[in-house]
Amino acid sequence: MHFDLDAGQRELQSALTRFCHDLFPVAVARESGEKGLDRGLWRRLADMGVFALALPDSDGGAGLTVVEQVLAFEVLGAGLVPGPIVGSTLAAGLVEGASTGDVVVAAVTATDGPVLVPGLRDADWLLVLHDDRVELVEAAGIHGDLVSRPLDPTSPLTRLDAIPSGEVLLLGAASDALCRTASLLTSAALLGIARRTTELATDYAKTREQYGRTIGSFQAIKHMLADMLALAEVASASVHAAGVMLADTSAEAERAVAGARVLAGKAALHNAATNVQIHGGMGFTWELDAHLYLKRARLLSVSHGNVDAAAETVATQLRGALQ
């Protein structure tokens, strides 16, 4: 057992963190939401190897596993990187040009209720994840309306009348594995938000002064920050463990992936909301980024699963393990 990042994994995260800091400041996410995805930047993201991490070397990938994908998505989530990053990562190796960033692939999990697809506006293809299969649909043939006021202004949302059907790409175990990866990479991005909002709130609490003291010296604020830290820390153990179990095709992977959504979803929503609260009046403004983390967390927390359904899955697995 060695349950911690190795040197290569740390380097992957720090290189990607620098990359996001330099090329994807939050202003880029805002602009992407308003004006459309910058395809040049998207190719730079592909050049970093983000989409092809788990592809074999022979296919131009890095030959790594879902563990490294999880670590990468933690960083991308923290950076509010725009665009359908989960879809294009799932599509690498399945859809020509996805891994190199030449085509953009969005993904949606088919559910009942209104069909709202993030990232479809900017995509060439759409992956549709069903319970038993994965289908691929050409975006140009899908008729939908762009939502004028999406909750997350950095993620364009298209409303469809129905889930579109297309070519069946995967069935059975391969389809299940893709759905689990979609869920876990989304959870990893949620974890990134949980961590980043803890840092932002802490930094603000160290500089903002009221009553002649930095607000971070008040126990009421300190304890909120400590709770954020603990939530993110425990969630990271859960998400990373699920990555290892998924890579090992462990029998417990389904419970672990669902558990990761419960932990990361709770941590991201709680921490993003607390970050707004700690920023006070400024946190309530459009100008400050605090609301963007909360809104992205809301979007991700219902993408490729949700916390309630994940909790049900864990409960069902728990009962199954007892029989």
Place this chain on the structure above:
Amino acid sequence: MELKDSEADAQFRKELRVWLADVVPSLPSPPDPRDRWASRRFDETWQRLQYDAGYAGIAWPKAHGGRGATPTEHLIFLEELARADAPDVGCGFVGQGHAGPTLIAEGSDEQRAEHLPGILDGTKVWCQGFSEPGAGSDLAGLRTRAVRDGDEYVVTGQKIWTSFAQVADYCELLVRTDPDAPKHKGITWLILPMSSPGIEVRELVTLQGEAEFAETYLDEVRVPVANRVGEENDGWRVAMVTLSFERGTAFVPEMLESLRLVEDLARLSERLRRGRGPAWEDAGIRRELGTVAAELDALWALTKRNVTRGESGTVPIVGGSSFKLYYADVRHRLGDLAMRVLDQAGLVLEDLPDLTVGRHVEGSLHAFAVSIAAGSSQVQRNILAERVLGLPKER
């Protein structure tokens, strides 16, 4: 990042499983915990079996009679004991987890030779005399006085939460030797033989209705200076060495027990009715069961990361305090969930015919011990905020 056992660890686990499968069924049934002396005899029997099999002092260095297991092996040991439903450490807790490691780190050769063997083979029981009625979270505020008189200290004061004091042979005792020095600089660590004249132990009944703790009154108790561990007035540092052992794997056995509690609760939820159907059919109950199970799984993963980081010598404050804070919260929610599932069956602290509910009701009360003992949740938040996030100190 890797969760699987190495080849050597897999071998260690396999041998341990074989031994446990053989020895655990051979143990006598545990006595009524209210019978302290019978419990002590039971714990000694179990410790002696571990000693004979080479598992005593699992994490202690070989040079001091331990097994010298790696932190990972230690974790496997605790995991397999829980899996085999083996007894817990019982009254050996303070000796094996605190006093022994402190003597190894700070004791003299004579002190080690006199005390370590009895801790390892289970024949000697220790208790902890740290907290006082006026010194809880602020432990350094302790006031039990020790006045030097020739080659003895004369000790007067009162200690509280001294678990096992009723049956202990020794007490690891913190006393104030310099009342004028700053509070951290006037404390000394002593080995107190519990047979010394002037000691009175009074049982302290907890909200669980059991005399798990005791108060220990010291009235001019004479302790030889030779029983001092470390220098006079350097006891705070010595005590911190002890406390550092308390935050590593100390909660692993009961965390694994919590996982079994949630499993048992899932089983019970299929038998107990709630409204028109079994409690399991209630989506709110089911989700909370799933949530608590996911959180305990996550804490188990965090433990593995903490242990991995501990292998390379880094003390994981963020991991340790996050674990303690989050675990306490999960224990409270598990207790609340149990009470919802049990409904009126949760009104008794004992099992009902055909329904083993006592452990869940006990567990709902035990949650307070988790969020108060070994650094309360409020203290853990201060630690995380000040020592990890770098926020200004309280004072």
